[in-house]
Amino acid sequence: MPRPPSPSIPEREFLYASLKQSLRLDGRLPLEMREPTLTFGPDLGWVDCAMGRTRVLASVDGKMVKPTPERPLEGVITIHSEISPMASSDYETGRASDEEVVLTRMLDKVLRRSDTVDKESLCVQAGQRVWHLRLTIHCLADAGNLLDCACLAGIVALKHYRRPEVEVEGEDVTIHHPSERAPIPLAMHHTPYCFTFAYFPDTTTQAVLDPTSLEQRLSAGLLSIALNAQRELCVVQKAGGVPLAPDEVMRIINVAVGKAKELDRIVEKRLQEDWSTRNVEVR
Amino acid sequence: MITFASFAAPPDDLYGHGHRVAHPIDPADDRDMDIDFDDEEFVSGSKLTVPGETLTSSHAFMRGHGTYVDNEQVIASVAGTVERVNKLISVRAARSRYNPEVGDLVVGRIAEVQPKRWKVDAGGRQDAVLMLSSVNLPGGVQRRKLESDELQMRTFFEEGDLLVAEVQAFFADGAMSLHTRSLKYGKLRNGQLVIVPPALIRRLKSHFTSLPCGVDLILGLNGYIWVSKHVKDSDREGEDGFDAEAVYSNRNDDIDCATRTAIARVTNIIRALAAHWQPLTDAVLLEAYEWAVEQDCDVKDLLLDDVAAALVASLGGQH
Amino acid sequence: MGSRVEILNDDGYRSDGRRQFELRDITMDLSPRGTADGSAMITHGLTQVMVSVFGPREAKMRAQTLHDRAVLNVEVNIAPFSTGERRKRNRGDKRILELAASIKSTFEPVVQTALYPRSQIDIYVHVLQQDGGLLQASINAATLALVGAGIPLLDLVCAVTGGVHSTSPMLDLTTLEENDIPHLTVAVMPKTGNVTLVTMETRLHVDRFGDIFKLTCDAAQVIHQEMKRAAYARTRRLVDAMDVDSKSILLTGDNVDKDTAMNELE
Numbered sequence: 032m033p034r035p036p037s038p039s040i041p042e043r044e045f046l047y048a049s050l051k052q053s054l055r056l057d058g059r060l061p062l063e064m065r066e067p068t069l070t071f072g073p074d075l076g077w078v079d080c081a082m083g084r085t086r087v088l089a090s091v092d093g094k095m096v097k098p099t100p101e102r103p104l105e106g107v108i109t110i111h112s113e114i115s116p117m118a119s120s121d122y123e124t125g126r127a128s129d130e131e132v133v134l135t136r137m138l139d140k141v142l143r144r145s146d147t148v149d150k151e152s153l154c155v156q157a158g159q160r161v162w163h164l165r166l167t168i169h170c171l172a173d174a175g176n177l178l179d180c181a182c183l184a185g186i187v188a189l190k191h192y193r194r195p196e197v198e199v200e201g202e203d204v205t206i207h208h209p210s211e212r213a214p215i216p217l218a219m220h221h222t223p224y225c226f227t228f229a230y231f232p233d234t235t236t237q238a239v240l241d242p243t244s245l246e247q248r249l250s251a252g253l254l255s256i257a258l259n260a261q262r263e264l265c266v267v268q269k270a271g272g273v274p275l276a277p278d279e280v281m282r283i284i285n286v287a288v289g290k291a292k293e294l295d296r297i298v299e300k301r302l303q304e305d306w307s308t309r310n311v312e313v314r
Numbered sequence: 315m316i317t318f319a320s321f322a323a324p325p326d327d328l329y330g331h332g333h334r335v336a337h338p339i340d341p342a343d344d345r346d347m348d349i350d351f352d353d354e355e356f357v358s359g360s361k362l363t364v365p366g367e368t369l370t371s372s373h374a375f376m377r378g379h380g381t382y383v384d385n386e387q388v389i390a391s392v393a394g395t396v397e398r399v400n401k402l403i404s405v406r407a408a409r410s411r412y413n414p415e416v417g418d419l420v421v422g423r424i425a426e427v428q429p430k431r432w433k434v435d436a437g438g439r440q441d442a443v444l445m446l447s448s449v450n451l452p453g454g455v456q457r458r459k460l461e462s463d464e465l466q467m468r469t470f471f472e473e474g475d476l477l478v479a480e481v482q483a484f485f486a487d488g489a490m491s492l493h494t495r496s497l498k499y500g501k502l503r504n505g506q507l508v509i510v511p512p513a514l515i516r517r518l519k520s521h522f523t524s525l526p527c528g529v530d531l532i533l534g535l536n537g538y539i540w541v542s543k544h545v546k547d548s549d550r551e552g553e554d555g556f557d558a559e560a561v562y563s564n565r566n567d568d569i570d571c572a573t574r575t576a577i578a579r580v581t582n583i584i585r586a587l588a589a590h591w592q593p594l595t596d597a598v599l600l601e602a603y604e605w606a607v608e609q610d611c612d613v614k615d616l617l618l619d620d621v622a623a624a625l626v627a628s629l630g631g632q633h
Numbered sequence: 634m635g636s637r638v639e640i641l642n643d644d645g646y647r648s649d650g651r652r653q654f655e656l657r658d659i660t661m662d663l664s665p666r667g668t669a670d671g672s673a674m675i676t677h678g679l680t681q682v683m684v685s686v687f688g689p690r691e692a693k694m695r696a697q698t699l700h701d702r703a704v705l706n707v708e709v710n711i712a713p714f715s716t717g718e719r720r721k722r723n724r725g726d727k728r729i730l731e732l733a734a735s736i737k738s739t740f741e742p743v744v745q746t747a748l749y750p751r752s753q754i755d756i757y758v759h760v761l762q763q764d765g766g767l768l769q770a771s772i773n774a775a776t777l778a779l780v781g782a783g784i785p786l787l788d789l790v791c792a793v794t795g796g797v798h799s800t801s802p803m804l805d806l807t808t809l810e811e812n813d814i815p816h817l818t819v820a821v822m823p824k825t826g827n828v829t830l831v832t833m834e835t836r837l838h839v840d841r842f843g844d845i846f847k848l849t850c851d852a853a854q855v856i857h858q859e860m861k862r863a864a865y866a867r868t869r870r871l872v873d874a875m876d877v878d879s880k881s882i883l884l885t886g887d888n889v890d891k892d893t894a895m896n897e898l899e
Binding site: 135139145207251254265270274275277 | 706727734735737738742759817825826830831833834837838839840842843847
Binding site: 367391 | 670671688689690693704731745748749750751752780781782783784785786787788789823824861864865867868869871872874875876880
């Protein structure tokens with residue numbers, strides 16, 4: 032497995048020196064994230080999320096399946112994600128890299144295990160028919176912080192998706208085409224957002240939010256926090272890297288609380304804008 | 315506030331198998347425990363440490379191996395005994411891989427043949443290097459190396475061959491460079507290899523010893539021990555009669571049954587002693603050999619736990 | 634079944650009879666196993682993990698060697714019989730890979746890898762029994778195994794799990810508790826009190842998180858005492874065994890004669 036070449040020494044020294052003065056190469060403040068751009072496709076649940084040059088496409092589709100015998104009252108959600116060499120030359124096909132493992136596991140934790148979607152509301156007939164939602168994450172380009180972008184794309188796609196209305200009469204199940212009856216949104220418990228902070232070998236350097244690929248490559252540890260606007264943490268993930276004082280961890284979490292509220296406002300606004308253009312088409 | 319579930323204290327067995335820990339619920343007992351540590355260290359004389367323990371201030375002392383400096387303190391980074399030479403504080407790990415030093419005698423195994431060099435597995439953190447220029451070639455010490463020698467390196471040493479050599483120098487990355495430029499060194503045959511933790515091999519005046527039972531021993535400082543049939547002094551060729559066939563030969567001499575048994579007995583004694591973490595010297599091995607013969611125990615029985623324990627006890631008892 | 638069991642009853646006892654802040658009993662065994670340079674077996678209650686450390690040794694994969702430091706390689710193997718229902722996990726299981734990646738990145742800044750350029754240190758984790766706190770046990774066992782192998786560490790790494798049941802925090806959870814309540818694992822370097830690893834994967838309010846986070850950091854210090862004790866005991870045994878014999882060498886002077894016999898060959 033060839034390792035991507037590490038950044039050259041001048042690049043590294045320059046980045047460390049400027050971060051020491053709280054300056055970032057793209058002009059952001061240390062705790063400023065790139066404004067996400069959300070583009071919705073013609074289909075419901077099709078979202079293209081871009082943060083700077085990092086781009087992730089997420090799409091949701093649903094179908095009817097028989098539920099698992101252990102959980103007859105719950106729908107199924109599966110998340111498919113793969114980092115292809117298309118996103119960045121650092122990745123290669125075949126064996127899952129460490130980055131890919133982290134991404135897949137984090138998506139799973141943030142979007143599925145934190146009970147974002149009410150799975151019981153996806154049940155149509157107990158033990159017979161439930162909705163199976165398939166969330167596919169395509170990483171189109173990686174310019175740093177792929178994880179946050181993928182999580183955002185995934186959660187927005189789930190919020191954007193609407194499933195066809197279903198009528199149950201005894202044993203008969205009728206699925207209404209979206210053109211007949213307006214499809215209904217998923218019942219969501221909460222909307223978690225993920226924030227990644229990068230730490231650097233020099234402990235006096237402040238942590239940066241939403242690292243670019245160069246920053247990520249030169250960092251000495253990442254701290255990912257997923258939380259919703261209601262100040263509920265869903266995932267805290269700091270796997271190794273530079274040791275941090277407990278107070279620093281708490282400080283970063285409080286920063287993330289503020290960011291989650293901001294991001295929530297942006298997402299809600301964009302979803303509303305999009306929906307207002309769509310209402311016309313449906314009838 | 316934070317407590318353990320309490321349970322009975324276990325018997326303190328000898329080798330640290332299943333060392334259970336009873337933790338006091340009362341924090342007052344906690345303090346007693348610390349005092350116990352100090353007492354134990356005081357009685358035994360050698361000061362022990364584990365990683366992360368502060369040893370001293372970095373103003374008054376210099377840091378040696380097994381320590382690092384943080385926040386103006388010298389801190390231990392390995393578990394072992396603290397050693398002090400004047401102002402230099404170092405920690406010697408109780409157990410670790412072989413740390414080579416120039417002049418050490420090592421026994422190794424050829425791992426790879428590369429252009430102009432052999433890679434030798436000698437139990438270190440990297441394979442050692444034996445340069446073609448650091449070996450004696452057939453035809454006399456003064457002989458020049460030719461290109462043809464480079465092409466037939468495998469005729470001297472090939473993968474899997476065992477050899478005894480001396481550490482000559484180190485490369486910048488810490489890999490050791492060996493040489494076999496002495497008649498004492500070279501390919502090994504007529505015997506058997508035993509591997510023990512390197513800490514058990516003490517530095518001796520000579521690491522080539524022969525036991526009166528007709529067995530030669532090479533105690534490599536890397537913990538590799540070569541036990542072989544005794545070679546009579548007169549059988550060894552002098553400087554002039556450097557015989558290529560003999561030095562790089564792959565053929566074993568005829569070894570009679572008694573010698574074979576003796577070799578096997580010595581190797582099993584070494585294994586038994588190593589399992590009990592007994593340092594190995596020729597004196598100890600000789601004594602152990604006599605004990606084994608005296609007890610008239612079968613060679614293979616030496617590996618049994620109770621026989622090995624009795625052997626160790628007999629050695630400890632006499633001193 | 635999870636919700637039927639009372640996690641914490643009115644008298645303040647947990648399902649296995651422990652108090653809120655009570656840790657399960659710990660056993661640590663550092664005796665050598667096989668050809669490993671260092672090995673440790675640790676149990677936290679019913680969770681049992683064995684770790685073997687090999688190295689630093691010549692790197693197997695040439696392409697992966699680093700010219701300025703050693704490479705850490707962590708492999709995790711979960712025994713199929715380690716859980717109630719027997720299940721074989723294959724090596725590619727994402728959860729196992731994540732566990733291995735977490736352990737690896739926990740130790741990368743702690744092990745002084747710069748001392749061993751172009752080498753490789755292998756850490757093999759075998760999970761024999763699991764009843765909660767898998768990551769905790771793996772990290773603690775790996776620390777002890779590294780100590781046993783004489784590999785230089787900046788500090789011991791002590792990990793502990795904690796959870797919150799409605800508003801009451803508790804420590805060292807069993808599987809039963811882990812399935813039911815939000816929980817986190819913290820790995821601390823006790824000397825500085827700094828945290829090298831935090832993972833939490835269930836919904837928890839920020840304020841609650843603060844409580845349990847501080848508590849687990851304190852609990853790690855208690856674990857540290859135990860680990861230190863085990864490491865001292867092991868080192869003491871090895872050093873004592875060596876000491877007994879160093880006296881015997883001084884007493885016997887006859888080995889010198891045999892040495893000279895060999896020296897004459899030169």
